[in-house]
Each structure stands twice: as structure tokens, then as C-alpha cells.
Amino acid sequence: xxxxxxxxxxxxxxxxxxxxxxxxxxxxxxxxxxxxxxxxxxxxxxxxxxxxxxxxxxxxxxxxxxxxxxxxxxxxxxxxxxxxxxxxxxxxxxxxxxxxxxxxxxxxxxxxxxxxxxxxxxxxxxxxxxxxxxxxxxxxxxxxxxxxxxxxxxxxxxxxxxxxxxxxxxxxxxxxxxxxxxxxxxxxxxxxxxxxxxxxxxxxxxxxxxxxxxxxxxxxxxxxxxxxxxxxxxx
Amino acid sequence: xxxxxxxxxxxxxxxxxxxxxxxxxxxxxxxxxxxxxxxxxxxxxxxxxxxxxxxxxxxxxx
Numbered sequence: 001x002x003x004x005x006x007x008x009x010x011x012x013x014x015x016x017x018x019x020x021x022x023x024x025x026x027x028x029x030x031x032x033x034x035x036x037x038x039x040x041x042x043x044x045x046x047x048x049x050x051x052x053x054x055x056x057x058x059x060x061x062x063x064x065x066x067x068x069x070x071x072x073x074x075x076x077x078x079x080x081x082x083x084x085x086x087x088x089x090x091x092x093x094x095x096x097x098x099x100x101x102x103x104x105x106x107x108x109x110x111x112x113x114x115x116x117x118x119x120x121x122x123x124x125x126x127x128x129x130x131x132x133x134x135x136x137x138x139x140x141x142x143x144x145x146x147x148x149x150x151x152x153x154x155x156x157x158x159x160x161x162x163x164x165x166x167x168x169x170x171x172x173x174x175x176x177x178x179x180x181x182x183x184x185x186x187x188x189x190x191x192x193x194x195x196x197x198x199x200x201x202x203x204x205x206x207x208x209x210x211x212x213x214x215x216x217x218x219x220x221x222x223x224x225x226x227x228x229x230x231x232x233x234x235x
Numbered sequence: 236x237x238x239x240x241x242x243x244x245x246x247x248x249x250x251x252x253x254x255x256x257x258x259x260x261x262x263x264x265x266x267x268x269x270x271x272x273x274x275x276x277x278x279x280x281x282x283x284x285x286x287x288x289x290x291x292x293x294x295x296x297x
Contacts, residue, residue, distance in 0.1 A: 006265065013258060020254070024247065041239030047246045054250065093257050100253070101246040108242035207254075214261050221268035228275040 009213030016207025023049055023200040031196045041108035047101050049196055053204035054097035055124075060208050061090035062127060062162050065134075069155030072148060081148055084155055085138060086215045090208060091131035099128045110175060120168040120176040123161050130158040 027049035036042040065087025071080025102121070103113030115121060134151055141147040169176050189197070 006269075010262065010265075013262075017254070017258065041242065044239035044243050044246075046243055050247065050250050093253060096253050097250045100249045104242050104246040104249070108239045211258070211261070214258075214265065218261060218264050218268060221265065221272055225268060225272045225275060228272065228279050232275065232279050 005213065006217045009210055009217050012206055012210030013214055014210070016203060016210045019203030019206055020050070020053075020200070023053070023196060023203050026196045026199065031193050032190055034193075039109065040111070041105075044105055044108040047105045049200050051098060051101045051105065052197060053200040054094045054101070056201055057204040057208040058091055058094035058098060058127075059162055059166070060205075061087050061094055061212075062131075062159055063087070064212065065091055065131070065155045066159035066162075069152040069159075073152040073156060081152075082216055082219050084134075084148075084152060085219050086212050087155070088131050088134035088138065088151075089215045090211055092128070092135050093211070094204075094208070095124075095128035095131050099125060106175070115175045118174040118176055119172045120165060120174075123165040123168055127158065127161045127165060130154065130161075 027046050031046065031049070034042050034045050039045060064083050068080045068083025068085070068087055071077040072084055073080075102124075106115075107113045134154060137147070137151055141151075169178055
């Protein structure tokens, strides 16, 4: 892995963080307030400027996890395993952002942090738990073909929850608000709110690419270091 | 009961903490691994040179 790749990873991460900060600033200063008669906690709606992009970033991470798991499990591609590791890490980081910010907003707006009858909340929680299982598993289990196969299988089947989670708010909408983008005329976001949200999605897109390259570079260095150490031990 | 702004602040502090903390951890790990790899490669290069010198010495003796 070249120095250029690592530098690009760091640069994209910093740019992504900068853009995410600008999103936050715009969300607090430029985006208008919502109608206080329609919401129990109108000010708390601004959580969506990071909550929705973080959810989007986590779905991208779970997609990487799926592609990587399939490439490793079916073709034994080393890059597939690296992609699996990247997807699991990022799925956990962005998944935690969603899982923590969602119930905080729920407490303010609904008066309860969780609703066990809401499909979207529960399928997403399983997805986040799955990425936690994978990250902990990678760190505690030895790196061999058997363990890789097990984790890749979990990654493959776990991905089934992604489309289910996405369509859940269209089919079984209970507590979780409906889709804010592509949700039809009922979504009814003010143009300024939509603009900040779209900028937030772009920011997290850049950030997730930077983070993915960063984890890839770290994973690559770990493998190279293990190889060199094995060579030294062999002599 | 805290108002919406308090919940908003807690949520953003949590998210900034997760993303910022994890990014910081990854950057530190990247630096640490780069340094360890450079040191290991230097040792390996040194061991390689010593190893080849030893093997050439032994071949001369033969």
C-alpha cells in the first residue's frame, strides 16, 4: 500500500470531518425551525442532520461488508477479506451514531427511547449488533480460513436486513418517521432543511470513503508487519 | 424533564465523540504501525545482510 493511498485516506477523512462540521453549523444557524405545533420537541429535529447521513453511511458500510464477504467466501479473494473488515468497522462506528442519537431523539419527541413494535428500529438494532459481533470476533478469534468463513457467512446473511430496514418505514411505519428523501409530497421538508440534509449526506459520503481507506491502510500495515515478523522469526 | 435542546446537545456530543474518537484512534494506529513496520523492515534488512554474509563466509570455508 503506497504512501499516496495513506495520505489520500487521511486527507479525505479530514475533508469529510470538515464538511460534517459545516453541515452541523448550517443545521443550527441556517436551517429554519419546524412548526412547534406539529412536534413535541421541535428543536430536537436538528438531530436528523447527522442521524440520517450516519444511517446512509452505515448502509454503505454494510454494502462493503456484503461485497467483501461474498468475494472472500466464494472466490477466496484477499481483498474481499479486507473489504469485509472495513465494512464491519464502519458499520459499527456509524451504526453506533444512529443507535445512540435515535433513542435520544425518541426520548425527546415520543417520550420513550425505543418501541419494540417498530420494525425499522429493531432490524437496525440487529444490524448494529451484527457489526459489533464481527468487530469483536475479528479481535478475539485467530485469523484463519475457518474463522474467516464463519464471519463472512454472518456478513452475507446479515446483509438481508439492509433492504428490509430500508423498506420497513414504507411498509410497516409505526413510530419511526417516514422517508425524508423520496418519501413523496408527505415528506414536506422545507427547501433549506433539504439542502442541509443533502449536504450532510455528501459530507458523510466523503467521510465514509476516507474512513474506509484508513481502515484498509491499517489492515494492510498489520498484514505486512505480521509477514515481516514471521520472516525475522524464520531466520 | 430536559427540553429538546438538551437532548439535541447530548446526541451531537455522543456522535462527535464516536466519530472523532474512532478517527483519532485509527490515525494513531496508522502511525504506530508505520513506525513498527519501518523498524521491523530495518531489522529484517540487517538480519538479511548478516544472514547473507554468514552464508557467504560458510561457502568460502567449504
